[in-house]
Amino acid sequence: MHKLTSLEITQALASLAQWRLDADKGAITRDYQFADFAQAFGFMAQVAIASEKRNHHPEWFNVYNKVRITWTTHDVQGLSSNDVEMATLCDNAFAAIRGAAA
Numbered sequence: 884m885h886k887l888t889s890l891e892i893t894q895a896l897a898s899l900a901q902w903r904l905d906a907d908k909g910a911i912t913r914d915y916q917f918a919d920f921a922q923a924f925g926f927m928a929q930v931a932i933a934s935e936k937r938n939h940h941p942e943w944f945n946v947y948n949k950v951r952i953t954w955t956t957h958d959v960q961g962l963s964s965n966d967v968e969m970a971t972l973c974d975n976a977f978a979a980i981r982g983a984a985a
């Protein structure tokens with residue numbers, strides 16, 4: 884696992900449009916809003932299981948139906964492909980929950 888270069892980060896964020904980059908910290912953050920707490924927690928449970936499976940864990944905050952997630956890789960003190968993969972997984976899980984709720 885290597886620390887992503889600025890170019891690699893730009894390329895990765897092209898498909899993670901809702902994520903905000905903190906270039907100094909080497910982290911990406913996104914806010915999600917769900918219909919209610921149950922949906923928000925269900926999302927967090929899915930992400931938690933995937934995080935354990937990949938041994939790559941989020942920094943997150945939840946209040947009622949809102950979840951803020953930040954991905955960064957402590958081991959490289961910046962962003963790695965693990966962060967990109969997990970952000971993509973979060974977006975897919977969010978879309979599935981919103982689609983199921985529709």
Ligand SMILES: C[C@H](O)[C@H](O)[C@H]1CNC2=NC(N)=NC(=O)C2=N1
Binds near residue numbers: 938939954955959
């Ligand atoms: C030893 C090291 O902390 C572990 O391999 C994993 C645990 N989960 C992790 N999660 C995140 N976000 N970054 C890491 O570097 C990381 N490392």
